[in-house]
Amino acid sequence: xxxxxxxxxxxxxxxxxxxxxxxxxxxxxxxxxxxxxxxxxxxxxxxxxxxxxxxxxxxxxxxxxxxxxxxxxxxxxxxxxxxxxxxxxxxxxxxxxxxxxxxxxxxxxxxxxxxxxxxxxxxxxxxxxxxxxxxxxxxxxxxxxxxxxxxxxxxxxxxxxxxxxxxxxxxxxxxxxxxxxx
Amino acid sequence: xxxxxxxxxxxxxxxxxxxxxxxxxxxxxxxxxxxxxxxxxxxxxxxxxxxxxxxxxxxxxxxxxxxxxxxxxxxxxxxxxxxxxxxxxxxxxxxxxxxxxxxxxxxxxxxxxxxxxxxxxxxxxxxxxxxxxxxxxxxxxxxxxxxxxxxxxxxxxxxxxxxxxxxxxxxxxxxxxxxxxx
Numbered sequence: 001x002x003x004x005x006x007x008x009x010x011x012x013x014x015x016x017x018x019x020x021x022x023x024x025x026x027x028x029x030x031x032x033x034x035x036x037x038x039x040x041x042x043x044x045x046x047x048x049x050x051x052x053x054x055x056x057x058x059x060x061x062x063x064x065x066x067x068x069x070x071x072x073x074x075x076x077x078x079x080x081x082x083x084x085x086x087x088x089x090x091x092x093x094x095x096x097x098x099x100x101x102x103x104x105x106x107x108x109x110x111x112x113x114x115x116x117x118x119x120x121x122x123x124x125x126x127x128x129x130x131x132x133x134x135x136x137x138x139x140x141x142x143x144x145x146x147x148x149x150x151x152x153x154x155x156x157x158x159x160x161x162x163x164x165x166x167x168x169x170x171x172x173x174x175x176x177x178x179x180x181x182x
Numbered sequence: 183x184x185x186x187x188x189x190x191x192x193x194x195x196x197x198x199x200x201x202x203x204x205x206x207x208x209x210x211x212x213x214x215x216x217x218x219x220x221x222x223x224x225x226x227x228x229x230x231x232x233x234x235x236x237x238x239x240x241x242x243x244x245x246x247x248x249x250x251x252x253x254x255x256x257x258x259x260x261x262x263x264x265x266x267x268x269x270x271x272x273x274x275x276x277x278x279x280x281x282x283x284x285x286x287x288x289x290x291x292x293x294x295x296x297x298x299x300x301x302x303x304x305x306x307x308x309x310x311x312x313x314x315x316x317x318x319x320x321x322x323x324x325x326x327x328x329x330x331x332x333x334x335x336x337x338x339x340x341x342x343x344x345x346x347x348x349x350x351x352x353x354x355x356x357x358x359x360x361x362x363x364x
Contacts, residue, residue, distance in 0.1 A: 042294045044254055047231040050244065062232065062247040072226055076258060078265040081299035085260075112224045117263035 024088045024125050028075065030169035035079075041173060043077030043084055046070065071105035073120070079173060082180065083118040086132075086172070090125040096149035097124055099142065107142065110135045119179075123172060124159065126152055131159035132175040206270045206307050210257070212351035217261075223355060225259030225266055228252065253287035255302070261355060264362065265300040268314075268354070272307040278331035279306055281324065289324065292317045301361075305354060306341065308334055313341035314357040 025045070035041040054064035073087035089101050102110075102122070113120040113135065120135035133150075137158045141150055160175040207227070217223040236246035255269035271283050284292075284304070295302040295317065302317035315332075319340045323332055342357040 036294070039294075039297065042291070042298055042300075047229045047252075049229040050232050050247070060249055062244065062249070065232070065244040065247060067242055067244070070229075078267075078295060078298045078300045081265070083260040083263070083265040109224070112218070112221075113260060115221065116224055116260045118224075118260040 024090050024123070024130075027164065027169045028088055028123070031171060032075070032077075034168050034171075035173065041077060041079035041084070043075055043079065045075050046072070069103055069105070071103070072109050073106060079119075079176065080180070082176075083113075083116075084120075084176070085113050085118055086121045086123055088123045088125070093149070094127055094152065096151050097126055097155060098149045100148065102138075107139075111139060114139065119176060121172075123162075123170065124155060126155060130162045130164070130170050131155050132162060132172050133159040134179070206272050206305070206312075209346065209351040210270055210305070213353060214257070214259075216350050216353075217355065223259060223261035223266070225257055225261065227257050228254070251285055251287070253285070254291050255288060261301075261358065262362070264358075265295075265298075266302075266358070267295050267300055268303045268305055270305045270307070275331070276309055276334065278333050279308055279337060280331045282330065284320075289321075293321060296321065301358060303354075305344075305352065306337060308337060312344045312346070312352050313337050314344060314354050315341040316361070 028045070032041075032043050032045070035043060049068040049070055050062075050065045051068050052062055052065045055062055073085045075087065076083070076085040078084065087102070087106065089097070091097050091101060110120050122133045122135070122138060124131045124133050133155055138150075141154070141158075160178075162170045162172055162175065165171055210227070214223075214225050214227070217225060231250040231252055232244075232247045233250050234244055234247045237244055255267045257269065258265070258267040260266065269284070269288065271279070273279050273283060292302050304315045304317070304320060306313045306315050315337055320332075323336070323340075342360075344352045344354055344357065347353055
């Protein structure tokens, strides 16, 4: 866990938007741990990149640092020999997912992973539902549309809904399994 | 880059061992960037995990944090559809590579990646030479030996030496290419 519990609570108080992201992250932590425990897959969240400004070297203690934006997606790993990479994205909007939630660096990275034959997707939380939205569908949408957001109806149509499961959290690999089968 | 240049210089002064690690990291940064630029592979160093203690939320500024030990390997990504993971390890010892350079969490993780059919290795710097030492050879050595270090002669025998190249840094994928071919 990156944040001790007390910090997590503070985040909740201060920033409800961030908190919703945290909730999704928490569910995915359950899922990924389940996969590891059952020897199904080894997928980890990358640590948040930090720009370090001031360090106490004797104590190896960081005194000033800032959160940075990652240029890759947050989660990656291996499943049945396949390279898997995805990001968890939360929107409070009900009718659409704003494309600005994905940085231009991340969009470039998604294209790279597709080119290298990896499995890449967004796990989108919208209207309290969870969708696996494949990287290729995301890139296709951007290429074919001038819109700055993806309609909820489109996500429902192209995406694959995952229902929350008490033991498994958000078992996104069931979707990947189907796609590998095809 | 995780560390601004001034911090990197301080590290150099304070800790020569860390500095040697930094040098290897710097070479691999050149290599991985070369792979990305040439659309060969997408392999990144994971950010160092940080345990955050105190944050100024208004400024999104970290006021107290500590470096943590990663339980996975530092580098991972995708090459020709293959999952690649490795760690860069430096030893000042001339006759052997101490196994304690690899944490028990990392050893477990290497076993997991092998099981999931990923390509996993250590990139070992010893006697100013660089070796790709495959995960399976590493695990085999641990299983068959009581020794706490791997003799240099064994690394020379089982590992694959990579020579430094001005443009490519340490082109470790040439080794992987050969192994994929077999």
